Amino acid sequence: MIPVELSKLLRSRRTWMTIAMIDALPALVAVLLAVTDLGPRPGTGPAFLSAVLTDGTLYPLAALAIVLPLFLPIAVALTAGEAVAGEAQQGTLRYLLVRPVGRVRLLVAKLVASMVFVVLAVLVVAATAYVLGVLLLGDESITVTGPTTSVSGTALSTPELVARTGLAFGYAILCMLGVACVALFLSTVVRTPAAAAFGTLGLLVGSTVLLTLDAAQVLHPYLPTRYWIAFVDLFRDPILWRDIVRGTLLQLAYVVVFLGAAWASFATKDVSD
């Protein structure tokens, strides 16, 4: 079941178009930064965007900070939201279930395909950003093998930078796994993929709005977007694990609850489409 879903994903032109669109924004930003040499004023703009004018090897992180709050979750919500509702809308769901395939296995296969999409998108963004960062940004006197400067002002060796960058991208993928599970659950409930995607985005927008309100502080630790940007803490010295750990546990809780809800919903659902 999983190979079938992966094959469908990788052969779909829409998959690669979406990834290209996600990748386009950080690529455009890199070109603009290189041409104008104008970074955001301190305290404004995505993380690491001012630092990349000095050190282009940090651009994958800046690119992650650009796509993580909006572009990536939209793409994940659209992809995972289509998992079940898309098949139902096309009238192919009942044919899928005619095969001797358990519904849980189908759900898992759909989720795996969504996550492979996220991993692909993140890898393409990281690779593009690294190449553009090294070629277009940074001080020419700085080599890609030289130590970089952590957020705390200490030296980070290249192996440390690579390891922490890997952790940051892994953390971002985990955050998107939570989004995918919400969209997958909604996909088992509604009849159209758009409704599932908009429902997921509604939750994320609501979470982002509530995070700005002091009155909603009691809810903050439970909001799905609360710890998304915590990957910046991996580049402090020493690493500040508090929000990374909390963000990981929170995303795992979202995975457990919404995957469980998708299972409860889909396993007993009457399928006529």
Added chain:
Amino acid sequence: MPEPRSTAPRRWAVVAVVAALLVAGPLAWRARPVAADDATAAVVAERVRASADASWSGLVETSGALQLPAADELSDLGRLLGERTRLRAWWQDDRRWRVDELLPAGEHGLRRDGVGLVSWDFERDRATVSRDPDVRLPRSSDVLPPALARRVLDGVGDDDLERLSDERVAGRTALGLRVRPPSPLSSIDHVDLWADRETGVALRVEVYADGQAAPSFTTAFVEHDPGRPDDAEVGPVTGQRVDVEYDEALDIADAANQYAPLRPPGSLVGLPQAEATDGAVGVFGAGTTQLVTIPLRGREAEPFREQLQAVPGAAVTAERTVAAVGPLTVAITGSDDGGLLLAGWVTPEAMGRAAAEAVAGYEYTGDR
């Protein structure tokens, strides 16, 4: 084939129970009861005072509602007192410490290395080395709970103290204490603090202005380790590409203190000059009833005066402008050109008198 519909309620019940446990579990863990301690208020205060040499590390969150006038020279102070901030600190002793203000996209670090002060700004990729004078503007290290609690208890007698119920702060048992300012001049109604039962280090401090039910400023540990931090953790900024600058003056107060050819009076509104006073900037009173006077040149005073006049409720006269921002009262003398900036925890009425006395009492000492 779908499973029988009769199994659906059971499946949803399992999901609901798991979700409830995931939500309630952390709440229940945090709400576990605290063992009562029979220490008196005076004993708790003494433990806090005695913790001055304690070492520790931790993560602090502050929340302030003190909206200072938006003058460039005070921008960091305005953020510190008027916004929500996260501070990560390592404290060996008063001479060796590190406090990082964590920003969503960077970090402002302060490191005291035994001799001088190094401030680090990630987004500007710049480190600044300066001396660390006693007379200066408040900074991140001053709003850490241990530092603020010790300042609050300065000059406070046992009669001004009251025991509060104990609480759990940053996972540690903390003894509660209410401090009421001993002087009627203070604009602070009371300060509540909670100190670690084992070490006496203050873990949470809440400052209440006169007539306010909610705290105007709160600072509290969310993580606290009573152990001594390693030398490496309080070590210097070592990034190879860091631009290092050397500043002769730490901030606007230090610059005025060093270079303004003036001397402050010996007391203001009955508050004696503090020992820290060693130049043109005057420090008067102590603890919860303290004010400072800073001589400003025209180019610094005029924009600040404009901002202060725009504060709701500001009292503007030809002699001075006085405004209260929560329990913090700020005044600037004159109506144009240079003037004396006064700020402190005193009532607006006392601040008005202090401003008049300061104008009359400052002495010109010749060019510096």
